[in-house]
Amino acid sequence: MSKEHVKDLLMEHFMNPRNVGELADADGVGDVGNPLCGDIVRLFLKIKDNKIQKATFKTFGCRAAIATSSILTEMVQDKTLEAALQLSQDDMMQALGELPPLKRHCAKLAEFALKAALGNYFARARSDTKLAEEIVRRIHDPREWRVS
Ligand code: FES
Numbered sequence: 001m002s003k004e005h006v007k008d009l010l011m012e013h014f015m016n017p018r019n020v021g022e023l024a025d026a027d028g029v030g031d032v033g034n035p036l037c038g039d040i041v042r043l044f045l046k047i048k049d050n051k052i053q054k055a056t057f058k059t060f061g062c063r064a065a066i067a068t069s070s071i072l073t074e075m076v077q078d079k080t081l082e083a084a085l086q087l088s089q090d091d092m093m094q095a096l097g098e099l100p101p102l103k104r105h106c107a108k109l110a111e112f113a114l115k116a117a118l119g120n121y122f123a124r125a126r127s128d129t130k131l132a133e134e135i136v137r138r139i140h141d142p143r144e145w146r147v148s
Pocket residue numbers: 034037038039061062063064065105106109
């Protein structure tokens with residue numbers, strides 16, 4: 001993929017982000033703040049029959065944070081919860097064509113928002129707080145946000 005295409009795709013998702021806004025009847029909500037810069041993502045998930053039916057987001061952050069949040073909502077559509085849990089910052093960076101290393105933490109913000117929303121769903125629907133607790137621990141671990 002050419003550098004121009006990468007820039008175009010990133011800008012396209014930044015200028016025209018998909019699935020922006022709140023889901024009033026969300027089954028899982030993930031709130032994550034990036035300790036490196038203070039940017040914030042809130043992700044909403046509608047879940048049925050173990051699959052993500054719909055994802056929306058509200059992001060207060062940089063271009064990369066908005067673009068990765070946007071592409072994340074497309075990537076999780078119709079995924080099983082198990083498959084969604086496997087998505088990482090690298091998958092989002094690859095889908096956008098590769099972000100510069102200095103922007104890796106922006107994609108990490110989207111990954112953690114997804115895991116936090118799934119953790120919130122498991123806590124609500126299954127009284128299982130393991131994932132929610134793990135994500136809180138990981139968000140506060142500086143090694144998780146390292147740049148390279
Ligand atoms: S600079 Fe904060 S998430 Fe991108």
